[in-house]
Amino acid sequence: MNRKRKLSHKINYIAYVASSIDGRIAKSNQSGTDWTSKEDWNFFQKSISKFDAVVVGHNTYKVAENWLKKRRTIVFTSRYSFLKSIDSVTFLNPAHVNFLNFIHEANFKKIAILGGPKVYTFFLENKMLDELFVTIEPYIFINGVPMFSGDRFHKYRFILQSVKKLNKRSTILLHYKNGN
Amino acid sequence: MNRKRKLSHKINYIAYVASSIDGRIAKSNQSGTDWTSKEDWNFFQKSISKFDAVVVGHNTYKVAENWLKKRRTIVFTSRYSFLKSIDSVTFLNPAHVNFLNFIHEANFKKIAILGGPKVYTFFLENKMLDELFVTIEPYIFINGVPMFSGDRFHKYRFILQSVKKLNKRSTILLHYKNGN
Numbered sequence: 001m002n003r004k005r006k007l008s009h010k011i012n013y014i015a016y017v018a019s020s021i022d023g024r025i026a027k028s029n030q031s032g033t034d035w036t037s038k039e040d041w042n043f044f045q046k047s048i049s050k051f052d053a054v055v056v057g058h059n060t061y062k063v064a065e066n067w068l069k070k071r072r073t074i075v076f077t078s079r080y081s082f083l084k085s086i087d088s089v090t091f092l093n094p095a096h097v098n099f100l101n102f103i104h105e106a107n108f109k110k111i112a113i114l115g116g117p118k119v120y121t122f123f124l125e126n127k128m129l130d131e132l133f134v135t136i137e138p139y140i141f142i143n144g145v146p147m148f149s150g151d152r153f154h155k156y157r158f159i160l161q162s163v164k165k166l167n168k169r170s171t172i173l174l175h176y177k178n179g180n
Numbered sequence: 181m182n183r184k185r186k187l188s189h190k191i192n193y194i195a196y197v198a199s200s201i202d203g204r205i206a207k208s209n210q211s212g213t214d215w216t217s218k219e220d221w222n223f224f225q226k227s228i229s230k231f232d233a234v235v236v237g238h239n240t241y242k243v244a245e246n247w248l249k250k251r252r253t254i255v256f257t258s259r260y261s262f263l264k265s266i267d268s269v270t271f272l273n274p275a276h277v278n279f280l281n282f283i284h285e286a287n288f289k290k291i292a293i294l295g296g297p298k299v300y301t302f303f304l305e306n307k308m309l310d311e312l313f314v315t316i317e318p319y320i321f322i323n324g325v326p327m328f329s330g331d332r333f334h335k336y337r338f339i340l341q342s343v344k345k346l347n348k349r350s351t352i353l354l355h356y357k358n359g360n
Contacts, residue, residue: 021314021338021356022327023203035335121322132320134201138338138356140312142301142330147202150322155215158201158318160350163343170340170359176201176318176350 011103014051014131015113015120016044017147021136024144025115029059039166040135043173047133052108057119061089074102076119094122117149124148124156131177132158138170156180191283194231194311195293195300196224197327201316204324205295209239219346220315223353227313232288237299241269254282256299274302297329304328304336311357312338318350336360 018036019025026033048054054068058077061068068075073089083102084091092102103111113123123129134147158176166173198216199205206213228234234248238257241248248255253269263282264271272282283291293303303309314327337359344353 019203021203021312021354023199023201027333124320124322132201136354138340138359140304140328140336140338141333142304142328142336143333146326148320148322153207153321153323156320156322158320158350160318160345160352163345163352165340165343170338170356172340172343172354174201174316174352179318179350 009104009107009109011108011128012110012130013113013123013128014111014133015115015123015129016047016133016135017115017120018044018135018137019147020139020141020144022140022142023147024141025117025147026145027141027143029116029145030063032063035139036135036137037167037169037171039171040137040173043135043166048112051110051112053103053106054112054114055119055123056114057116060114060116060119072108074099076122117146121148121150125150125154127180129178131161131175134174134176135166136172136174189284189287189289191288191308192290192310193293193303193308194291194313195295195303195309196227196313196315197295197300198224198315198317199327200319200321200324202320202322203327204321205297205327206325207321207323209296209325210243212243215319216315216317217347217349217351220317220351220353223315223346228292231290231292233283233286234292234294235299235303236294237296240294240296240299252288254279256302297326301328301330305330305334307360309358311341311355314354314356315346316352316354 018033053072055074061075075091076094077091078093080091081096083097157179159179161175164173198213233252235254241255255271257271258273260271261276263277338356339359341355346353
């Protein structure tokens with residue numbers, strides 16, 4: 001009974017994405033987001049401080065390791081079959097470890113999802129994406145890592161909450177709620 | 181001298197894109213844009229009426245043939261080595277036919293670029309993209325045709341002119357000028 005109550009607490013999943021106009025989030029899986037604006041970074045840093053934990057994929061972790069090590073970070077990876085924690089960073093393979101159980105045991109209530117594409121897609125496909133903040137920086141990359149990636153086409157509906165100009169250099173911030 | 185003057189007239193190239201939040205413009209090369217809003221279609225129809233001609237790729241032409249046949253349409257295709265016109269539709273391979281010469285001979289001054297990704301990319305890479313209208317419909321597709329596509333990563337800079345909510349169902353319209 002206690003267990004049941006524990007598992008039913010509401011968890012809020014919010015994804016943060018910085019994208020080019022054409023929906024690319026990086027040059028390659030190994031490259032960072034040095035092309036984003038100072039204003040987006042400030043918005044992102046301020047937002048992240050309110051979360052219990054952040055979730056990233058292994059590539060994103062490698063790119064931002066120093067920053068993520070200082071936070072309560074969950075890294076999705078296929079390298080380990082079981083859960084492995086080093087200080088504040090927990091590595092787990094969601095195909096082998098029950099992510100929801102882990103989150104509930106840890107009593108996390110507010111989770112920020114920071115990418116890459118496979119991680120964003122995991123949460124969306126598993127109905128664990130409540131809100132989405134997309135910063136659109138004023139570039140077209142033509143090539144690079146897409147925002148989401150998976151084998152199948154879907155039509156997930158979102159509901160726009162706000163549009164905001166983050167600076168005078170053409171950066172905008174879109175805030176959506178999941179409409180599915 | 182006459183020829184020179186003729187070739188120097190200013191041509192305006194404006195691209196129109198309807199995209200998901202994650203930068204996808206269609207499920208596949210053979211599918212249309214039946215997922216876009218009525219308000220986007222109205223905006224697009226009204227805009228297009230002011231152009232001398234529209235440019236599309238062969239896939240886009242096949243998807244919207246009935247609509248495009250009624251317009252002055254240029255179809256980029258690798259099927260023909262030489263220029264081929266059928267009524268108001270001209271097929272040409274820009275690798276073999278000098279597109280700029282053709283546009284100048286026809287005295288076109290305002291050209292709308294309607295995609296797909298290879299066509300958008302052709303104009304951007306050849307410095308023939310002055311403005312960009314991107315309608316973002318409130319969906320995430322995860323998979324599908326990307327807005328631009330090419331072998332190499334670039335960082336083309338754009339300058340935001342306006343952001344507009346097209347309806348109350350979360351559709352927004354971004355207008356950019358080329359900043360390169």
